[in-house]
Amino acid sequence: MSAEIKRLDSNKVHILKRLAGIIWFRIGLFAPEFLETILRDLWEVTRLSNELRGKFSVKVRVRRERVWKDMLNSIENQNNILILEFGVADGYATSWWLKQLSCSSDSRYFGFDTFKGLETNWRKLESGTFNKNGLPPDLKLPKNWKFVIGDVRQEFDDKFMKNLDFDGVRIFMFDLDLAEPSKYVFDKIINRLRKNDILYFDELKDESEFQLLIELMRVRKCNLISTTFTNAAFRIL
Ligand SMILES: C[S@@+](CC[C@H](N)C(=O)[O-])C[C@H]1O[C@@H](n2cnc3c(N)ncnc32)[C@H](O)[C@@H]1O
Numbered sequence: 001m002s003a004e005i006k007r008l009d010s011n012k013v014h015i016l017k018r019l020a021g022i023i024w025f026r027i028g029l030f031a032p033e034f035l036e037t038i039l040r041d042l043w044e045v046t047r048l049s050n051e052l053r054g055k056f057s058v059k060v061r062v063r064r065e066r067v068w069k070d071m072l073n074s075i076e077n078q079n080n081i082l083i084l085e086f087g088v089a090d091g092y093a094t095s096w097w098l099k100q101l102s103c104s105s106d107s108r109y110f111g112f113d114t115f116k117g118l119e120t121n122w123r124k125l126e127s128g129t130f131n132k133n134g135l136p137p138d139l140k141l142p143k144n145w146k147f148v149i150g151d152v153r154q155e156f157d158d159k160f161m162k163n164l165d166f167d168g169v170r171i172f173m174f175d176l177d178l179a180e181p182s183k184y185v186f187d188k189i190i191n192r193l194r195k196n197d198i199l200y201f202d203e204l205k206d207e208s209e210f211q212l213l214i215e216l217m218r219v220r221k222c223n224l225i226s227t228t229f230t231n232a233a234f235r236i237l
Pocket of ligand 1: 093176
């Protein structure tokens with residue numbers, strides 16, 4: 001009996017040793033980057049939670065799709081939604097919203113992208129990342145859903161603003177990654193925001209998007225609908 005237990009124990013030890021070996025190997029392989037990312041994320045998450053602590057209390061989601069679902073569930077009339085997505089790439093988010101709203105005939109969508117990818121390096125991504133050779137994703141869009149192809153700083157202009165005259169809930173999704181075009185869009189909408197608009201920031205852990213949120217909170221009262229550690233959605237009050 002005791003020999004049996006010993007054998008089991010030594011099996012367990014062996015398995016644990018192998019696991020530890022694999023973990024060490026992986027950490028060893030990615031060590032510098034891995035540590036830097038963890039430290040940076042910890043710092044950013046702490047900063048984010050310090051800013052938001054006391055102002056909001058919501059459950060932190062693990063996946064951004066849960067944030068999107070929370071956004072959707074927070075809207076009373078889901079038949080009357082306008083989505084403006086800034087940064088579409090291969091249309092992952094577009095497809096998600098399309099699936100959720102496919103029965104809603106009155107929903108509208110504009111997806112802005114050059115489809116040529118990032119024009120400069122951003123964090124660890126090199127310029128050209130997300131390049132789709134100028135072509136939007138091959139999605140069957142309903143009649144009021146459109147991709148706007150080109151630089152958002154040209155396409156999201158004063159003429160376009162009439163499309164914001166919409167009596168339902170308007171969702172502004174920031175996912176351009178780069179600071180300059182994101183700030184351009186933000187400046188364009190900030191004075192046009194109204195009660196119940198929803199703003200979603202995909203890269204809130206990035207300094208530039210975080211600054212947009214701070215700026216937003218300075219001029220408008222808003223509440224946090226839902227968040228992960230990197231993205232979050234806010235409703236204008
Ligand atoms: C992170 S991706 C978007 C991902 C997408 N929202 C999703 O969740 O699947 C960022 C996109 O922003 C686009 N982009 C960056 N700067 C832009 C600009 N000035 N005008 C238009 N599109 C831009 C890039 O081409 C890229 O496809």
